[in-house]
Structures are given as C-alpha cells and as structure tokens.
Amino acid sequence: MDYGRHPIGFPQQFPGWGSQAGYFPAGQPGYANAQRPYEHYSAFGGRLAGLLPRRYSAPAMGHGRQAFPGQGMLNAQIPLVGRGAAGRDPMGPVKKQVGRVDEGHGHGFQEKGSKGSSVPGYKKIKSLTPGGMSEAVSLVSHVKTGIKRVEKIVRYDKDKKRRAIAELQTLGRVTRSANLNRMFEHWWDDTRSSVSFILEYCDQGSLSSMIDDMLERRRSFSEDFAWHTMIGVAKGLAFMHSGIGDPAHEPPVPGWNAIFHLDLKPCNIFFSSSGQRGRYPRVVIGDFGCSVSANDIGLGKEHPHRQPYGTPVWYPPEGHAKTRYGAETDIWQCGAIISVMCRRTKEPRHRHLESSNACGHGFGTSLSKTGSLVQRCCHRDYRRRPAANVIFKDSVSIAGRKGLDASSWR
Known part of the structure; x- marks a missing residue:
C-alpha cells in the first residue's frame, strides 16, 4: 500500500510472504504524482516504510470483475x-x-x-x-x-x-x-x-490495518483520502438503502427493499486496486453478516426497534437506547468511521463526534468542525442525518471546491 509523500523503492518483500511485491504507481516514471498520497507528516514526524496493510496484503487479483451468466438472478x-x-x-x-x-x-x-x-x-x-x-x-x-x-x-x-x-x-x-x-x-x-x-479479494487491505500502520509510524491520513473514503462508503450505502447505482445522476428506485448493513467499522471497509480510478484504490464495503432488510423488519422477522446485530461500541445513540435502527444506523457509522480514521483511534468516542472538532486537528472545517458533514452524519437526532446519496453529492461538491483530487470519484 502506497501511503506516503516520498518515493520508496520497489519491488519490496512482503513480511511473511514468499515473493516480491508488484510495482506500484507512486515513485514510478510516468505518473504525475510520484508521492505517497494517503498521508502527511504528523507532529511526531516519522515516515512509512512502504508495507502493505497486514490484512489481505498480497498481489492484486489481476483479471478484474466479470459477471456470471444470469447475474442478478x-x-x-x-x-x-x-x-x-x-x-x-x-x-x-x-x-x-x-x-x-x-x-x-x-x-x-x-x-x-x-x-x-x-x-x-x-x-x-x-x-x-x-x-x-x-x-x-x-x-x-x-x-x-x-x-x-x-x-x-x-x-x-x-x-x-x-x-x-x-x-x-x-x-x-x-x-x-x-x-x-x-x-x-x-x-x-x-x-x-x-x-x-x-x-x-481486496488486495489493498482494510481501513483498520491502515489505521494501525499510521499509529505505528505516527502519521496521519491526508484530507483528500478521507474524502475519498467517505465518498466510496456513501456510494455503497446509496445502493444498499435506495438501489442507486450513480448517486450523482440517479433517483432512488421506487419500492426498493432497503438493506441495512448495521456493522460498518474500519475492519469492514476494504480497498482494491482492481477498478481503481485516479490516485486511490476503490473503496469496498464488506462483511454483510449483520445485514437486515426493510422487508424482514416489516414482516416481523427482525425486531422493529432493537438493533439485533452489530458491534455495540459502534451503535449510534438510538441503538444504545434500543429505540430504532436502520439506514440512520449506517449513516451514523459512516461519519464515525471518518472520525476514527482522522483521529487514528480504535473505536468512536461520542464526545468527539458531538464536539465542534469531530475529526481532530489538521482537517478542514467542512470535514471536522461544527456543522461539518461528519457531524451531520453523527447527529444525536437521527432525523437530522443526511441520506447516503446526499452525503455523496455534498462530499463531491465540497472536495471539488477545495481543489482535491476528484479523479477517483468520477
């Protein structure tokens, strides 16, 4: 995984892996930005050694994505x-x-x-x-x-x-x-x-392993990578909640049976070089073992108010109160993921999410301060949280105004 802002030598031996890693764009001739794009120096200094994240760290799967005959059935x-x-x-x-x-x-x-x-x-x-x-x-x-x-x-x-x-x-x-x-x-x-x-197989690892690497090297993520992650998560949620494939241009699908993930957290957010566009790998939401559909709730197969599955420390306020769960749960967890990512913590802290500085220092007001998108996602009142397609549109708009690299989002 290519994190830093200084070229590093490749190929490189994976730890615990018997073969050399493949070449990566950063630091190679022909790429406009031969820097490590994901992070910037923290106040502590230090620099990443160029290791891929520990989880799912192996050569890329190669042939990309293709449909089975009859896909969709x-x-x-x-x-x-x-x-x-x-x-x-x-x-x-x-x-x-x-x-x-x-x-x-x-x-x-x-x-x-x-x-x-x-x-x-x-x-x-x-x-x-x-x-x-x-x-x-x-x-x-x-x-x-x-x-x-x-x-x-x-x-x-x-x-x-x-x-x-x-x-x-x-x-x-x-x-x-x-x-x-x-x-x-x-x-x-x-x-x-x-x-x-x-x-x-997502060859670029999980967000959890990236955070571990950042903590170990006393580094922090760049703001444009934080926006990239938020946009990818929001785009995946827009499909789950409303059947929207392209949130920038498509409306919600009428009669869509919404799917609620209910267990979004860094170890369930992955990155893949397959289908990568621009500087950053494709964001992939994984592990649907806790997912629930709106129809299952409506038919009484799942509890109507008490969240049945998930990780309690990642529950929003209404999840702890056992009063409600659904799309608003996923939206809260989306915002909490970005806060945890920026602060490099293991789990969300409600005092951070409800403060005027949800993502800590070093990030712009649109991401971190009062009224920011992260704070809106994590609002204590679930009715005031934005829908996934709104998060996508607002994130792309804000990142574009800030002049951040948008090639991965188009």
Whole structure:
C-alpha cells in the first residue's frame, strides 16, 4: 500500500510472504504524482516504510470483475454440487447453469474440493483474520485460473443458518455496486453445518490495518483520502438503502427493499486496486453478516426497534437506547468511521463526534468542525442525518471546491 509523500523503492518483500511485491504507481516514471498520497507528516514526524496493510496484503487479483451468466438472478450463482447434503441449498430450486469465473474459464463444479478449501475448484493460500460471524477467512486461488479470492466460512446452528441465508440474500443483491464486496459463488454443506462464500479479494487491505500502520509510524491520513473514503462508503450505502447505482445522476428506485448493513467499522471497509480510478484504490464495503432488510423488519422477522446485530461500541445513540435502527444506523457509522480514521483511534468516542472538532486537528472545517458533514452524519437526532446519496453529492461538491483530487470519484 502506497501511503506516503516520498518515493520508496520497489519491488519490496512482503513480511511473511514468499515473493516480491508488484510495482506500484507512486515513485514510478510516468505518473504525475510520484508521492505517497494517503498521508502527511504528523507532529511526531516519522515516515512509512512502504508495507502493505497486514490484512489481505498480497498481489492484486489481476483479471478484474466479470459477471456470471444470469447475474442478478441469485439462483444463477448457486450451482448444485455433489450428492447428499453437501451442496444442497436452502434458497430453493437451483438452475443447472454453471457460472464461469472471470475470462470465461469454468471449472464444471465436479472436482473434489482442493486442499485447504471447502469449495471445489479452489485451493487455500493462507488464513486471514476472521471477523463478525465467520469462523474462518482464507485467501484462496482458483485452481484453473490462479485468480485470488477470499473464502469466508460460516458454521451455523438454527439461528445462525437464518443469518447465513440473510447474508447470502444480501450478497445476491449487491453485485451491481462496485463499492460493495461481490460474491462469486457459494457452497452449502449441511453435513458440516456450514456455508462457504467465495468473495472478491481486496488486495489493498482494510481501513483498520491502515489505521494501525499510521499509529505505528505516527502519521496521519491526508484530507483528500478521507474524502475519498467517505465518498466510496456513501456510494455503497446509496445502493444498499435506495438501489442507486450513480448517486450523482440517479433517483432512488421506487419500492426498493432497503438493506441495512448495521456493522460498518474500519475492519469492514476494504480497498482494491482492481477498478481503481485516479490516485486511490476503490473503496469496498464488506462483511454483510449483520445485514437486515426493510422487508424482514416489516414482516416481523427482525425486531422493529432493537438493533439485533452489530458491534455495540459502534451503535449510534438510538441503538444504545434500543429505540430504532436502520439506514440512520449506517449513516451514523459512516461519519464515525471518518472520525476514527482522522483521529487514528480504535473505536468512536461520542464526545468527539458531538464536539465542534469531530475529526481532530489538521482537517478542514467542512470535514471536522461544527456543522461539518461528519457531524451531520453523527447527529444525536437521527432525523437530522443526511441520506447516503446526499452525503455523496455534498462530499463531491465540497472536495471539488477545495481543489482535491476528484479523479477517483468520477
């Protein structure tokens, strides 16, 4: 990951990784800005050594994003494999259509699971840090193409199986947004009471690992990268909440069944060089294990007022009061993420969010001070928080007026 404002030498050996890292734009000939764009010097001085964040730090996945045949129809992404309970899917009838993996290379789904992976056609490279409701997260590669993915395994009892189905339904609906982590396929195994999701691999790590690196090196993020992150999160939320693919030009989709993430925090915000535009990697919201739909709340499948899932320290005021949750929860967490990112803290502090300086020193009034976008997102009164598409538009407008790099947002 390229953070700093001084060129560094590449290729570079990853810690704990057996091969050299690929070349990166910063510091290379032909790039207008050969600086490390994400951060600036703090009062403590110091400089980043050029390491990628610790989580998901491996070479880029290469071939980019391609749709399966019939993408948008969930069953088209659910091939039935094997006999007996393994491969049986609780989502209903399964089409015989076989999804292809990038570049048209299908694997037929007939071979046995490769060593270390529970999904046929993949082999495990290494374990990653699990999070949320997942029992195991691994970096895997497709046997025939070598394309890297992330395998997330969820083991379930009766209640967790319902959660796994809800996560599957969410993943099946968010494939059209580049700012939401994409599922390529999944594998049910009732004999082991588990489901495995094969997900997009974000090669540039998580925001949590970036914050850790900044703390270790006594550095802070640049303001334009903070805006870039906020814009990417807002764009992903606009799709989840309203079905909006392009918040700058599209209205909300009538009758959209809103999806609420409910567990936005730095370890669930990822970055990918695949599809990167401009200086910064693409922002990707991941881990939908706590997601709830508006229909599920309306039908009584989830509690109407008390937030059922998530990380309590990341609950907004009404979440702690157990009076309400929904889109306003995600908006509050979006603002809290930017505050935590700028202040380089592990978790949000309400006294910071409600103060006149939500993001600390070194950031402009539009981001940090009284009436700033972050403070509006984290307003104690949920009715006064802006919608995700409004956050996107306001962020792009403010960043443009400040003369910040907008190439990643267009």
